[in-house]
Amino acid sequence: MMNKGFNLVMGATLLLMSMGGAYAADKNVQVKAKVVGTCDFVDANDVVIDFGTLTPGGGDQTKSATTSFWCSNxxxxxxxxxxxxxxxxxxxxxxxxxxGTATDVIGYTLTPDKTTGTATGQSTPISLTLDAGVKGTDYQDAKIGDYNDTVILTVDLAP
Structure with missing residues (x-):
């Protein structure tokens, strides 16, 4: 009798084992992402370079301003x-x-301290200094008043 019970348990175990293997299937799951290259400024504030008051006879004037940007690593x-x-x-x-009219102008120069480079990602912003200059001869005969201009600064991925 003991032998019969053992055979019954053994048979049921083998049956369950063979049924479990028949229902199993494997499939790969691929997880993907693509990081794109981009650049952006650290803050949204305009860069302001103000020469302040220019007094005729005051000679050449220079001013600087700094901003920061980052690009993908x-x-x-x-x-x-x-x-x-x-x-x-x-x-x-x-x-x-x-x-004023189109002739009421003061010429100036504006130069960034860098024009190309390789970025290392958002966690390491790149400091950019803009140097501006106005020659004394460009404002010695200028009309009194407030002068201004707006220049677009662009940081882009190199081709």
Missing amino acids: GVNYTVSLDNGLNPDGGGKRQMLLSG
């Missing part, structure tokens, strides 16, 4: 500036007198 970037709202025919940047 490993991408090459370029920094560029457009010619502003009031360029002369040759592309020279000019500040225009508020309410």
Whole structure:
């Protein structure tokens, strides 16, 4: 009798084992992502370079301002500036007198301290200094008033 019970348990175990294997199937699950290259400024504030009060006879003036940006790790970037709202025919940047005519301008230079590089990601922002200059001869005969211009600063992925 003991032998019969053992055979019954053994048979049921073998049956369950063979049924379990018949219902199993494997499939790979692939998990993917793509990181794209991008650049952005650290903050949304405008960069302001203010020469303050220019007094005729005061000579050449220079000012600087700094901003920060980041680009995706490993991408090459370029920094560029457009010619502003009031360029002369040759592309020279000019500040225009508020309410003035097209001839009421003061020429100026604007230069970034870097124009290309390789970024290392969002956690390591890149500092960018913009140097501006105005020659004393460009404002010695200027009308009194407030002069300004707006230039677009672009940080982009290098081609």
